[in-house]
Amino acid sequence: MGGDFGPEVTVAAALSALDRNPDLRLILVGQQDAISPYLAARDLPRRRLDIQHASEVVGMDEAPAHVLRHKKDSSMRVAINLVRNGTADACVSAGNTGALMATARFVLKTLPGIDRPAIMSAMPSLRGHVHMLDLGANVDSPAELLLQFAVMGSIVVKYLENKPRPSVGLLNIGVEDIKGNEVVKQAAELMTRSNLNYQGYVEGDAIYTGDVDVIVCDGFDGNVALKTSEGLAQMIASLMREEFGRNVLTRLSGLLAMPIIRAFRDRIDHRQYNGASFVGLNGIVIKSHGGADAIAFRQAIKEGVNEVKQHVPEHISEELSDMMRAPDQ
């Protein structure tokens, strides 16, 4: 039912997405009574917009196992069912990440050859952006799983970004003594022997220097990197506001510098990067940030559209075994 802000945001985003993309059809899934008010008195593209009622709501803190067992008529379950039965090509949700992932895995299943799906997202970098996975679906991932993530990431970027051989880096740490734990070392070996365009280890700063197209890591580390970045960006924004708001003079120079600050902010606006993909499933599921506004949620819808157009799951299925195979085998 739409993350932290509910249908107010998601319905607004849906209508805006329909306006911008005449080929798009959307099904709003959720409690009809909660959705309808946001549609009233609007000039709706009726043939491209449906409502699918779902009676239950999944709370942002509900345990995934509980949701899976007891919330069979929740909006996320119904929406993912629509993907499974072919009524919808993709599901986009701002709901509880753990519950969405558990439901998606249970209903859609993973693709053949994939042990577990991963959460993948683009992040802004100095040279455009970098795609990173896993951002939190799997902890203690063994080396074989990291290889699967690398292959999926590489295939997704190949089609979404039209890059024939995306470069792949494996997240590691820089202290020479102890360069990497055992799992990372094993994963590096597997990637070296694969058909990936594997570039070796990268450190956390590579996310923002953009040295590679895809960064692969365990979900614990990916989530730490993501949340640390969010925290730092928020602190920088707060401190900037504080300094520019200090007195009349600082506010005046803030006003003068506003177009520049805005141009800068637009380049790293996290809303542009909203919409993480659950890769490795037999279907397309996009997770929006729970706190997304309408612009951010529309971006998540766009991400879903792109994956549908590019047949991402089909390509993963087709190219997986070839990518995993070593060139000399």
Added chain:
Amino acid sequence: MGGDFGPEVTVAAALSALDRNPDLRLILVGQQDAISPYLAARDLPRRRLDIQHASEVVGMDEAPAHVLRHKKDSSMRVAINLVRNGTADACVSAGNTGALMATARFVLKTLPGIDRPAIMSAMPSLRGHVHMLDLGANVDSPAELLLQFAVMGSIVVKYLENKPRPSVGLLNIGVEDIKGNEVVKQAAELMTRSNLNYQGYVEGDAIYTGDVDVIVCDGFDGNVALKTSEGLAQMIASLMREEFGRNVLTRLSGLLAMPIIRAFRDRIDHRQYNGASFVGLNGIVIKSHGGADAIAFRQAIKEGVNEVKQHVPEHISEELSDMMRAPDQ
């Protein structure tokens, strides 16, 4: 012999530190011929400044095991020997982190009850700063080691910051489904039963919100958080420069906003936070960033002075067992 920039930076920092602190005595350890030119024609506080010749230099990429075996007259080995034999109270180095840690462990040994030393540093936060460990000395740390890190971090902050009961958070990830791996869950249990002021799990953004005084994590995750932050901060600085440098007008507003941007930058200046502590050793060793300038390196010296004044290793020794013990045992 002084990190990326050698004695030019470290000697300048040493002289500046001596100027600022009349109680300080420093021994410059390294190749006499390389150091002397930077001392010539300066008015030196001769009674507070010595040179201890060391013939060998450890390269920034040399393997720690090789350094330990073959570089017995390197500046870092000689400096740490001075700490062991009581000639010096602390060692400050901008050299190869892995080699410095291996040498420090070998020469000084860990304190009783400590299995492995950790790298600890302060990071800027919205409410002052947060201390974090381990930042990269140990990967795959078991729960008992994380507890030792927590206790050491808590004792260091107690004395350096004069906070009787520093709050401690354990780094974890936010996806409910899979909240933490097994080790983190076990560590949380140990910390709950200890005498720590343990506040529970924190996510990566807590580094910058400053919700707790000490954040504990495995060295892999700590290093990822640190390097990711460095990368993001550098990207933001680069993009700001680019936007303000775009044309005459933007350069002009950049000039007007300069005092504000400088005030902002000073608040998060990484040089203020230079000087990571190797905690858990039988002696004080401070690691400066390899790329430190003289201001940053002087800060690392100051960090060493503070730890000496506060008798940090002694307090860890004395209070360790009491902090580890559960209140009801």
